[in-house]
Amino acid sequence: MQINKKRIMSGMRPTGKLHIGHYMGVLKNWLAFQDEYESFFCVADWHALTTKYDQTEDLRQNITDVAMDWIASGINPEQSTIYVQSLIPETAELHLLLSMITPQNWVERDTTLKDMVKILRDKTIVQAENAKKIYLGKKELDKTEVINAIKNEQIKIDLITYGLLGYPVLQTADIIQFNASLVPVGKDQLAHLEISRDITRRFNHIYKTDFFIEPQPKLTETPLLKGIDGQKMGKSFNNDIKISDSEEETTKKIMRAITDRSRIKKTDPGHPQECEVVCPYYEIFADAETVKKQRYECENAIRGCADCKRELAEIMNNYFFNIRSKRKELESNHGYIKKIIETGSEKAREQVCITLKEVKKIMKMYN
Numbered sequence: 001m002q003i004n005k006k007r008i009m010s011g012m013r014p015t016g017k018l019h020i021g022h023y024m025g026v027l028k029n030w031l032a033f034q035d036e037y038e039s040f041f042c043v044a045d046w047h048a049l050t051t052k053y054d055q056t057e058d059l060r061q062n063i064t065d066v067a068m069d070w071i072a073s074g075i076n077p078e079q080s081t082i083y084v085q086s087l088i089p090e091t092a093e094l095h096l097l098l099s100m101i102t103p104q105n106w107v108e109r110d111t112t113l114k115d116m117v118k119i120l121r122d123k124t125i126v127q128a129e130n131a132k133k134i135y136l137g138k139k140e141l142d143k144t145e146v147i148n149a150i151k152n153e154q155i156k157i158d159l160i161t162y163g164l165l166g167y168p169v170l171q172t173a174d175i176i177q178f179n180a181s182l183v184p185v186g187k188d189q190l191a192h193l194e195i196s197r198d199i200t201r202r203f204n205h206i207y208k209t210d211f212f213i214e215p216q217p218k219l220t221e222t223p224l225l226k227g228i229d230g231q232k233m234g235k236s237f238n239n240d241i242k243i244s245d246s247e248e249e250t251t252k253k254i255m256r257a258i259t260d261r262s263r264i265k266k267t268d269p270g271h272p273q274e275c276e277v278v279c280p281y282y283e284i285f286a287d288a289e290t291v292k293k294q295r296y297e298c299e300n301a302i303r304g305c306a307d308c309k310r311e312l313a314e315i316m317n318n319y320f321f322n323i324r325s326k327r328k329e330l331e332s333n334h335g336y337i338k339k340i341i342e343t344g345s346e347k348a349r350e351q352v353c354i355t356l357k358e359v360k361k362i363m364k365m366y367n
């Protein structure tokens with residue numbers, strides 16, 4: 001394959017508007033690499049279906065939202081290729097071929113997949129807890145018993161579909177169809193990527209070729225940004241700040257953030273190292289001098305937590321000001337986003353077709 005520049009490839013599932021954790025943990029690297037590398041960024045709608053196959057009402061809007069968040073954040077569609085996964089059917093064909101050579105226990109060992117299943121199980125438990133009554137056919141069941149049985153895994157719920165099990169294989173197809181050498185992602189993707197490298201190596205070994213490059217992951221300096229409650233940031237945990245949130249929404253959320261729990265009154269000296277959200281956010285978004293002052297004033301009970309958070313909110317609103325203005329502009333220009341997606345998908349598809357043809361030749365398929 002003729003590759004002039006080295007390539008990067010990455011993707012995100014369209015499950016809603018992106019949060020600042022996506023920005024700091026992943027997008028920042030996409031931005032950093034897009035000049036130097038030929039870049040392919042995938043809105044992974046098939047991957048969204050692996051867990052949300054029954055909730056497709058918002059899928060179209062979510063695809064547009066993700067693309068808008070990317071472009072507002074600085075992904076340059078003139079330079080980088082933005083595409084929608086399902087617009088390239090050849091990826092599914094490559095996925096199928098790769099699935100033939102992937103041992104089942106490789107995917108079963110995928111710890112990220114296990115985490116996804118755990119989240120699904122927790123959601124099912126919440127649903128059961130919120131249900132008024134639980135029936136099996138016409139027979140009403142004891143709710144507590146059912147919930148406990150789900151928790152103890154005595155009741156097996158069908159959370160893992162055939163498609164979900166193939167998650168890392170599909171992701172491998174996404175990456176190696178461009179022969180990308182670098183994959184800028186969040187920490188949670190490392191387990192998938194290890195399988196990608198294994199599959200790549202196995203393909204090369206079985207068919208005695210060096211056609212596929214083993215893709216390496218790339219993390220940012222701030223791979224983990226906590227949610228305002230101190231837990232992992234996530235939409236479903238209701239603790240995230242969106243890239244597209246307004247200044248008012250951002251301020252409101254920051255005011256709700258947890259702080260040093262031992263600090264009750266403003267006259268109590270604070271402990272910045274115990275302040276798990278506000279302090280790290282300062283480190284990330286404020287300049288060194290501001291951080292120094294903020295710590296000093298906290299430790300010496302000069303500033304109260306409310307003032308501290310208000311200042312942080314302002315700093316963050318400044319930080320995201322340009323991105324949010326651009327986002328607003330894009331929202332009123334739907335034709336533009338549609339065009340970007342269509343052009344990008346066509347361009348990406350051309351590359352995938354070239355790869356697939358070569359793969360079939362290597363595998364000595366009928367053609």
Ligand code: TRP
Nearest residue numbers: 009010011012013044047171174
């Ligand atoms: N699994 C990734 C996520 O959950 C999305 C994704 C799909 C991806 N295909 C990819 C990431 C290829 C990197 C490379 O966000």
Ligand code: SF4
Nearest residue numbers: 260270275298305308
């Ligand atoms: Fe945290 Fe700021 Fe309060 Fe100190 S003053 S505990 S750093 S919020």
